[in-house]
Amino acid sequence: MGKISIIGLGPGDYSLISQGALEALKSSSRIYLRTEKHPTVDKLKEIIEYTSFDYFYEKEDNFENVYNEISKFIIETSKDGDLVYAVPGHPRVAEKSVSIIEAMANEKGIEVETIASMSFVDAMFNYLAIDPANGFKLVDAFEIENAYIDTNTSMIITQIYDHFIASNIKLQLMEYYDFDQEVCIVNGAGVKNLESKTYVKLFELDRIENEFNYLTSLYIPKSYKKMYNTLHDLEKIMDTLRGPDGCDWDKKQTHQSLKKYVIEEAYELYDAIDNEDIDEMIEELGDVLLQVVFHAQVGNSEGFFDMKEVINTICKKLIHRHPHVFNNVELDMNEFGRTWEELKKEEKGESTTTEGLKRIPKALPALIKAEKVQHKAALVGFDWDDIKDVFKKIDEEYQELLDECEVGNIKYIKEELGDLLFSIVNLSRFLKIDPTEALNGTTNKFIKRFEFIEQSALNLNKDLEDMTLEEMDELWNKAKKI
Known part of the structure; x- marks a missing residue:
């Protein structure tokens, strides 16, 4: 098994390749470049022979696959002896394939050596005459949607290859910065005769012609217009x-x-x-x-x-609670409610359904709590098979309430009223209607109709207290027609 030497080619100017990197290149007959789209390669061709991995970019659908395939190739090829893998800039700066190769090599016991050259980040700060000691964040354009954007520090965004990427970057950044935030488009940092910088407002970023290529990065200074959005x-x-x-x-x-x-x-x-x-x-x-x-x-x-x-x-x-999404577990989505409850029981260390019923918050509104209790019981099969049985249960509870009202036993009246309400919540569950929403709808309807009665009485120069129930009932019927 050979040693893998990972070297940096610097930001683009031949003079910025480290002496150690040049010696590693000159002494190796097995050299692989992540890409030959780098300004130093034209001069390197005069002293080395190499194989470029640019064909992976054409073959694969995304960069993650590209880096994984390159890494696998390097690991496999190292079986035949020492080799050099060269990347633009500094091997430790924005080079995902390097970390993947190192992880794979560590698993297989392969020796890896990294030889640094100047990074494009150093070149950018030098070109822009900015001290990075004040802090900055480095973000890959292809990962900006998942990046934490801190407007309190400066930021460099790499790999802005074209106007499409620039447009996406603009839309993402405008979630955090003012539309007129000044940004700097930097091309060829660290490459003599290619360096250029263009200061524009953020909203103009994708309107600039001929500014984007494989050497383009974006510098965003710290924002002094605070936006509260995180x-x-x-x-x-x-x-x-x-x-x-x-x-x-x-x-x-x-x-x-x-x-x-x-x-x-x-x-x-x-x-x-x-x-x-x-x-x-x-x-x-x-x-x-x-x-x-x-x-x-x-x-x-x-x-x-x-x-x-x-x-x-x-x-x-x-x-x-979503093993089918995060762990590729096959689930019957028709039984997802039951699976959800089983996972909750597992989290809580519960062994019985009753424990779950008792865990339902006491402070929940009664209708919501009743529905949740019934739902949990139904998941283990304790439920009516037919909605007709639910209606029968309501009739039964209603009759029991009437019987207790005739006797006048307050304690049992309260109990039977609770039973009736509980059975009505059960009906709403069968009908897939939220009982709280249904009751709120009726309450709001009552308020609207009562307002009509009261306003009608005022129009007649009457107080509601002075009207008979028949008069109010007549107005109520009119309100129902509105």
Whole structure:
């Protein structure tokens, strides 16, 4: 098994290849280039023979496959002796194939040596006359959708090959920056006679002609126009509010004092959704999110948990409860509700269905709690087979309520009324109707009709208290026709 020497070819100017890299190239007869689309290669041709992997880019559908195939080839070829694998720039900077090769080589016990040259990042900062000590973030254009964008530090985006990629970058960045944020398109950094820089506004990024090629990167300086659009922004604000110079009210809050607001904000969001009010939904979702962050801040200040633990827990839960998505497990989606409950029982360490029923929050509104209890019981087969049986049960409970009302036993009247309501919730479940929404709809309808009665009475110069039930009933019937 041969040694793999991974070398950097520098940013593009022949003078910036390290002496060690040149010696490795000159001393090897088995040289492989990730790509020959690099300015130094024209001069290197005079002193070395090599094989280029550019054909992988034409054969594969995406860069991930390209890097994996190149890595497999290098590992397999190393069986026949020492070789050199050369990449543009510095082997440790934005070179995914290098990390993949090293991981594969480590598993197989293959020796790997890396020989550095100047990176294109160094060349960029030198060309732009900027000190990187102030901080920066390096992002691959093909991974920007998953990258954390921090507007408080400068950023370099690599591999902006064409206008299509530039357009996608622009759309992604405009989620975080003002449309007129100044950015710099840098071409050929570190390559004499090819270096160029063009400062444009962000919204103009993809309107610039003939600016994009395989040597193009984008530099975005730190933004001084603050845009609040990340969870981190909200956390920082809450840090300030609960800090030494913050708000006295925010500083003294506890989980107990805050718990009512979680419910209030959730119901306000519920109303906004019912009203199809998008602006209100945005505001109320923010209020709900604030409660999550607030509780995480309290947990952190008490030394029990923080936001990272909250996010980690929900992410792990979602992955565990969707094995068909994340672990390629075959599931019958018609039985997904049952699978979901089984996974929850596993997480909670429960062995019986009753434990799950008792875990349902006591503070839940009665209709919601009744529906959840019935649903969990139905998943293990405790349910009616036919909706006709549900109607019979309602009739039975209604008759039992009438019987108790005739006797006048308050205790049993309450119990039988609960039984009737529980059976009606069961009916709503069979009909696939949310009982809360159905009851809210009727309540709102009542309010609307009552408003008509009251307004009609005022138009007649009458008070409702002075009207007979027959008169109000007549107006009610009119309201029903509206």
